[in-house]
Amino acid sequence: MYIVVPIKQVPETSNVKMDRETGTMIRSGSDAIVNPLDLYALETALRIKEKTGARITVLTMGPANAAKVLKEAIAMGCDDAVHLSDRAFGGSDTWATSYTLAEAIKKLGNVDLVIAGERATDGDTGQVGPGLASWLSMSLVTYTSAIEELTDTYIVAERLVEEGYQKVKAMLPSVLTVVKEIASPRLPTLRGKKRAMAMDIPLWGALDLNLDSTNLGLLGSPTRVVKIESPKLTRSCKVVTASEEEAIPGAVDELLQFLSSKDLLTMRKVK
Ligand SMILES: Cc1cc2nc3c(=O)[nH]c(=O)nc-3n(C[C@H](O)[C@H](O)[C@H](O)COP(=O)(O)OP(=O)(O)OC[C@H]3O[C@@H](n4cnc5c(N)ncnc54)[C@H](O)[C@@H]3O)c2cc1C
Incomplete structure (x- = not known):
């Protein structure tokens, strides 16, 4: 079994401040961390690896310092990592982000499961996981709270829905987005940290992927964030x-x- 876990680097939210003039986030001075909800995706993949001997590749798209979150995932027990970074990817919305990640997943080849977080704590759209399933023509299970059965051809999973839980069966290859209920994330080990420190993470740019430039970066992004405001206390x-x-x-x-x-x-x- 081959699993890819896309993880996002986000600012630590307790430090995030908003620029009142421009309505944008002041990222300088705030530490970049693994999107907290992606730790549950990593844990889910690691538990599958323990049971089946699966291989896990962790993938992120982001600026140079995003390699730090990949190293953290390696320290937790993932096998290898790929970092997507290029000026051409800058300003991507969820359409362009999921397109670029999907092309990287195609390049990795023969992927059985893509396990993403439910949403990222900064953009917070929850669209990238479903976007990946669409670009990759894979089945999709969102809000996954438990995996009941996993074979080489299908998965039976429990989904958290408003009324309770829903049990679904999906054929592989499949994209899962997972919620916190699925598992408690483990801490990186010292051995894992040493392995991560020694590992050279491949960096893929636009030229390394088979990309349609009309879906890339700011120009390929149909969404515009016009204004961001902190809620006013009334x-x-x-x-x-x-x-x-x-x-x-x-x-x-x-x-x-x-x-x-x-x-x-x-x-x-x-x-
Ligand atoms: C304040 C703010 C508002 C924004 N508003 C919008 C908006 O309204 N519409 C829009 O299209 N974009 C918006 N963006 C841009 C958005 O952050 C990016 O498109 C981002 O790359 C993906 O969207 P998301 O953060 O919502 O991820 P989500 O879809 O919430 O993330 C779900 C999962 O997808 C995976 N994932 C997401 N991004 C990456 C990545 N770069 N690398 C690897 N895995 C990833 C992770 O597993 C994550 O848990 C906004 C950004 C900010 C900071």
Whole structure:
């Protein structure tokens, strides 16, 4: 069995700040990490590898420093990695991203399973996994929460849906997007880290792939992000404190008056 796991490098969200003027993300100063939801995709692939001896290639498209997330995946136990990076890929939306990743997966050849995260924490569209299935003409199982059976020809999986769970059977080759329920990601091992440090990761640019330039980068991207805004706080809260016991009745009174002034309470006299 041959598995490809596409992972995305994202800014650590606790550090992300927005530029109020331009509405864009200020990425400088924030650490780049593996998209947290992709760790579940990696763990799923690694568990399949433990059971079946599958080979796992991890794939990312991103700038030079994105190689760091590939090394982390190798340290967790993936076999090899490919880094897609080229000026021509810059500004890709989900259409161009999934197209470029799909062409790389075609070049890798004979892939049985592509296991992606549910969504990336920055772009957050959840479209790249389904996009890959479409470009590669593979079956698609989204929101996968468990794998019940996996053979050389089909997979039986459980999907998390609003009403509960759905059991589906899909023929291989297949694309899965996985949710957190599927498995707890493992930590990289020291041995894995040493292997990752020593590994040279191949870098593929536009010329290494069989690409149609009309689907590439900014020009090949039908989506335009016109404006990004942080949500405005439209409510403020009222804080009433009573540090001494004697102050409590007054504080309760103040709260009741406040709620009543907002028509949130009908005041009734207690006899
Ligand atoms: C704030 C912001 C808003 C954006 N809005 C849009 C928008 O509205 N429409 C649009 O088309 N694009 C948008 N983009 C661009 C979008 O981030 C890129 O297209 C991105 O490469 C893929 O989309 P995503 O982050 O939504 O990934 P998702 O589709 O949410 O990611 C799902 C999975 O696909 C895989 N994956 C995604 N990207 C890569 C990659 N580069 N390399 C390897 N695997 C990957 C991972 O397994 C990931 O878990 C936006 C970007 C930002 C920062």
